[in-house]
Amino acid sequence: MEINNKFPLFESIRIFNGSPQNIELHEKRMQNAQKQLFGSEGNFSLGSFLESYDLPKTGIYKCRLPYGLEFSTPEFILYTKKNILSLRLVDGKDIDYSLKYADRTKIQILFEQRNDCDDVLIVRNGLITDTSYCNIVFENEMGLFTPQNPLLKGVQRTFLLQQKKIETAIIGVDDIKKYSFFYLINAMIPMEEAIKIRVENIV
Incomplete structure (x- = not known):
């Protein structure tokens, strides 16, 4: 996968029946990462940002959000769980x-x-x-x-x-x-x- 230097980080967010899960914890982790990597954290609402997109309304989707000091365009991928047994x-x-x-x-x-x-x-x-x-x-x-x-x-x-x-x-x-x-x-x-x-x- 090609890495964009403007967006060196990413977040994976579970979207369940149209609802982002644990959104506050994701936002806090992203802000902490920005502070560690760039010395300052972005002033943003992750929930409001995601609400600006047409979130999948049924099923479980993985939202992959590349970011740096700014957000890139999120991807929404139908989630298929891998059976890891060993x-x-x-x-x-x-x-x-x-x-x-x-x-x-x-x-x-x-x-x-x-x-x-x-x-x-x-x-x-x-x-x-x-x-x-x-x-x-x-x-x-x-x-x-x-x-x-x-x-x-x-x-x-x-x-x-x-x-x-x-x-x-x-x-x-x-x-x-x-x-x-x-x-x-x-x-x-x-x-x-x-x-x-x-x-x-x-x-």
Whole structure:
């Protein structure tokens, strides 16, 4: 994908039956990203911006919005969920994806190491972070836990933390065996739609 230097970032927003989901959290993340990258945040209402478009009224769509200090034209793509059932641990070394950059080259290189698995689970400094597109939530008898230091603080992850439905934990590779199941979440996959998968599917 060609990267436009004017719009180095992008946001993925779930549109459900014509309604953008978690819009305030998306707006806050975008403003924080602008401040980190450009030194100032845009004065905008994401909700008002999206309302100026004819949003799909039925079904689940992914709104992909490239942006920098200004917005580009959003794309609305009918969403098809991928069934990710197996993960391969890969060493991300010092990879940084704290902002949602349009340039995902480093993540793509790691993804290509998945071999016969559906996706990769990226390890940084010995700690579990994210898959190539999702935050991960682990489950055991104590509750639901997500890595304290993900590559990207996803909107669905932030929402679940605010609702106190999950907690953060420092999770190393050797800690995976302390859990029974895992779930993959992102802006397009709320927790209630995530697949419950046994941790034995992480190799």
